[in-house]
Amino acid sequence: MIAEIGHYALVLALGLALIQSVIPVWGARTRDGALMSVAGPTAMAQLVFVAVAFAALTWLYVTSDFSVMNVVQNSHSAKPLLYKVTGVWGNHEGSMVLWVLILAFFGALVYLFGNNLPLSLKANVLAVQSWIATAFYLFILLTSNPFQRVAQPPMEGADLNPILQDIGLAIHPPLLYLGYVGFSITFSFAIAALLDGRIDAAWARWVRPWALTAWVFLTLGIAMGSYWAYYELGWGGWWFWDPVENASFMPWLTGTALLHSAVVMEKRNALKVWTILLAILTFSLSLLGTFLVRSGVLTSVHAFATDPARGVFILAILVVFIGGALALYAWRAPMLKQGGLFAPISREGALVLNNLFLTTAAATVFIGTLYPLALEAVTGDKISVGAPFFNLTFGPLMLPLLVALPFGPLLAWKRGDIYGAAQRLLAAAGVASLCIAATFAIVHGGPVLAPFAVGLAIFVMAGAVTDIAERIGLARAPALALRRAAGLPRSAWGTAVAHFGVGVALLGIVGETQWKSERIVAIKIGETVSVRNYDLTLDSVLPRPGPNFSEVIGKFTVRRKGEVLGTLEPSRRSFPHREMVTTEAALMTRGVSQIYLSLGDPTPDNTLAIRLYHKPLVLLIWIGCLVMVAGGLLSLSDRRLRVGAPKPAAARAVLQPAE
Numbered sequence: 233m234i235a236e237i238g239h240y241a242l243v244l245a246l247g248l249a250l251i252q253s254v255i256p257v258w259g260a261r262t263r264d265g266a267l268m269s270v271a272g273p274t275a276m277a278q279l280v281f282v283a284v285a286f287a288a289l290t291w292l293y294v295t296s297d298f299s300v301m302n303v304v305q306n307s308h309s310a311k312p313l314l315y316k317v318t319g320v321w322g323n324h325e326g327s328m329v330l331w332v333l334i335l336a337f338f339g340a341l342v343y344l345f346g347n348n349l350p351l352s353l354k355a356n357v358l359a360v361q362s363w364i365a366t367a368f369y370l371f372i373l374l375t376s377n378p379f380q381r382v383a384q385p386p387m388e389g390a391d392l393n394p395i396l397q398d399i400g401l402a403i404h405p406p407l408l409y410l411g412y413v414g415f416s417i418t419f420s421f422a423i424a425a426l427l428d429g430r431i432d433a434a435w436a437r438w439v440r441p442w443a444l445t446a447w448v449f450l451t452l453g454i455a456m457g458s459y460w461a462y463y464e465l466g467w468g469g470w471w472f473w474d475p476v477e478n479a480s481f482m483p484w485l486t487g488t489a490l491l492h493s494a495v496v497m498e499k500r501n502a503l504k505v506w507t508i509l510l511a512i513l514t515f516s517l518s519l520l521g522t523f524l525v526r527s528g529v530l531t532s533v534h535a536f537a538t539d540p541a542r543g544v545f546i547l548a549i550l551v552v553f554i555g556g557a558l559a560l561y562a563w564r565a566p567m568l569k570q571g572g573l574f575a576p577i578s579r580e581g582a583l584v585l586n587n588l589f590l591t592t593a594a595a596t597v598f599i600g601t602l603y604p605l606a607l608e609a610v611t612g613d614k615i616s617v618g619a620p621f622f623n624l625t626f627g628p629l630m631l632p633l634l635v636a637l638p639f640g641p642l643l644a645w646k647r648g649d650i651y652g653a654a655q656r657l658l659a660a661a662g663v664a665s666l667c668i669a670a671t672f673a674i675v676h677g678g679p680v681l682a683p684f685a686v687g688l689a690i691f692v693m694a695g696a697v698t699d700i701a702e703r704i705g706l707a708r709a710p711a712l713a714l715r716r717a718a719g720l721p722r723s724a725w726g727t728a729v730a731h732f733g734v735g736v737a738l739l740g741i742v743g744e745t746q747w748k749s750e751r752i753v754a755i756k757i758g759e760t761v762s763v764r765n766y767d768l769t770l771d772s773v774l775p776r777p778g779p780n781f782s783e784v785i786g787k788f789t790v791r792r793k794g795e796v797l798g799t800l801e802p803s804r805r806s807f808p809h810r811e812m813v814t815t816e817a818a819l820m821t822r823g824v825s826q827i828y829l830s831l832g833d834p835t836p837d838n839t840l841a842i843r844l845y846h847k848p849l850v851l852l853i854w855i856g857c858l859v860m861v862a863g864g865l866l867s868l869s870d871r872r873l874r875v876g877a878p879k880p881a882a883a884r885a886v887l888q889p890a891e
Contacts, residue, residue: 235300238288239379242329245281245336246369248274252362256355260427268355272343275358278365279336286333289378290320299385302326302378308391308809310780318402319392324542325378327405331522332368334406334413335361338442342417349438356424357417364416367549375542391780391809400460404453408480411450412518415487417442419515422508423557426564431504436497439511441868443494447487448864454480455857466815466830468845470744470853473622478601479521485594486514489587496580500645502573503580505565506587512561516554517594523550524601578648582640589633596625634688634738637731638695642702656702660694675747682746689742692735696728722870730863737856740824743849752832754839764846766827767791768800773840781805783816786831786840790820797822802831802842824851 252274259267292300293316296309306323307316321330339361346354372378421439425431457480462470471477490510496503523546574580600617608614638660642653664687671683701707703724704716749764760769771787783805790797800818807814817830825848832841 234288234291234297235379235381238285238292239377241281241284241288242369242373242379245278245285245332246366246373248278248281249362249366249369252278253359253366256359257427260352260355260359263352265351268351271355271358271362275336275339275343275361278362279333279340282329282333282336286320286329289326289329290317292379293317293320296389298387298389299382300378301380301382304382304386304389306392307389308780309388311391311397312779314399314402315392315397318396321405322392322396322401325372325376327409328368328372328376329378330406331409331413332365332372334409335365335368335416338414338417339365342420342442346438353421353424353428353435353438356427357420360420360423361416364420364553367552371542371545371549375545388809391807394781394805394807394810394812394814395464398460398464400456400464404456404460406453407449407456408453411446411448411453411487412480412483412521414442414446414449415483415511415515415518418446418490418511419557422511423560425508426560429564429567431508431568433498433501436494436507439507440491440494440498443487443490443511444864444868447484447491448861448868450480450484450487451857451861451864454484455854455861459854463817463819463828464814466817466843468750468817468828468830468843468847470850473600473619475601476521476525478597479517479524482594482597482601483514483517483521485590485597486510486517489590489594490514492583492586492590496583500574500580503584504568508565508568509561510587510591512554512557513591516550516557517598519546519550519553523547574645575647577643577650579640579643579645581648582636582643585636586633586640589629593626593629596629597622600625631688634692634734637692637734638698641699641727641731657691657695657698660691660698663694664688664691679746682742685742685746686739689735689739692738693732694735696732696735699731700725700728723867726863726865726867726870728863729866730860733856733859733861733863735856736852736859740849740852740854740856743825744847744853747848748850749846751844752842753844754832754835754841756839761842761844763827763844765792766797766846768827768829768844770840771799776803778805780809781807784831784834786842788818788829790827800827800829802829804831821851824849824855826850 252271255274256268256271259265259270289302291297292303293307294313296303296307296316298304298307302323302325306326307319311319320326339358342349342354342357342361346357349357418439421435421442425435454477457477458470461472462468490507493503493507493510497507523543600621604615604617638657639650639653642656643650667690668683668687671686675683700717700720703720704713706713751761751763753761755761755770757770757772760767762768768788768790771789774785774787776783776785783803785801785803788800788802790800798820800820802818803816805814805816806812815830815832817828819829820827825846828843828845828847830843832843835841
């Protein structure tokens, strides 16, 4: 009965989405306020029914109802409760229900917090949201029904993919989906603006909080996914340029460009057409990521194995929404009025440069990810594009962007003084130079350019501090600096904090990639292996039962210069129902560095194969991401973003869109 309730709830949500897709648009065309007002309550009702469907599916997993095919294929009665719940979105069908739940959630938020929007714009935005929802409801109901019954229910399920039975799965996919789907709002605003044929600074201010919210969640999702892969897969890597990783990284790059472009549009009423295009491209790349994960064209640890019919359906969705949006853009964009002019050397110019490098980097990742697939489809030849290609193309694009990053906030709007900005950054450059010299003195050997990369990271961080110091007049009037700091807009603090986080993450990337140490050896009980002055002794190898697995644990004592620092217990888990073996790495944190230990396959002579790393500064990668997120949240808490654009006059609020 619960499965049928969930299924019917999705059907009713589809019916509401169809209503929301048509009536508000017709109301906006005929300027009928009553018809436009249908969008809001319908969006709320749609959220309720999708939430019922999601709750029903969750209940089926928690109670191990093996009369439902989805539960049979992805759950097991002995699985811990946490993984029963997270198993709801650990498969294709359940993850799509989560996808539409978040989509409906964002639509409801527009209704609840969009009171300052012109009614016609709000109606069109919610209608476009519902067009997207309708497509995915049809996709779920026609090709991916999560509530399909089994004619003869088995006594036990097949269990969830063991790699996904981790706390990271409870966090990573929902965060990633909140980012992916969150950009649907900016897409809907862009399409609504093109339908109205009007766009201005007020539109940019309405869009920025939604873009910032999606960017924060996408950043968290990517960071969490990176850390999950780092400790769960046992390879010791934090980024593999996997095609599905790239699928989430591309909208992050264009979403970052969208945030900066929206700032220019809000402040200077410029880059209108470009901002609209970025809003379309960012969500289009999110849809592309959905296609890559579910089409079956990729073999990835992240991808869902699905039948071709689903891939064709999602491809049709891509063609309709991406093709339709770009066609509408090509038709309507030339009619939009261009904004204010500015000099190349200005804050606007710096933000344009930022956009240029970010979008070029996204295009590079796009080509490297899809070119092998296109070549195989056309010629049948298989090629592999891996880390060397991306490192040699992506890295050089990021280098000038990072060098220019501290300059942008110090330039004036409309016309800036690059020489003056450089003078204010002399202290930051001095600190970076000292760090370069110190790195050469401390580190012996390794890549000769690595210390300069450390200096660049310090320069970015010091530049962010310089930005705040200049804004509060720390050097000019120290007595008033504290009062000025308290009065500084949170968006200014957020920008500086986010830029500081970029420097922190870069420092972690340089440390981990350039100075890590690796040992792959086979040892016996009582033997010791060393890495970077750390000695690890294998004390014992023990079996241990788990709820739905059995595991073999290696117990290691870690010493440095004879002093015992602690123990590490990596393991290999065997899941009988899936007939799979997973590696559980053990980590010891020393400051912001880590010792990483994982077990390999057993050898015939009773030795234990291990993979041992010392990873200097590795935690700074994810700390930097969290700092960037903190900057985004600070900006999001700014009253100007929470309040939004001034509310139009009452006489115009119903009938006219934003100008």
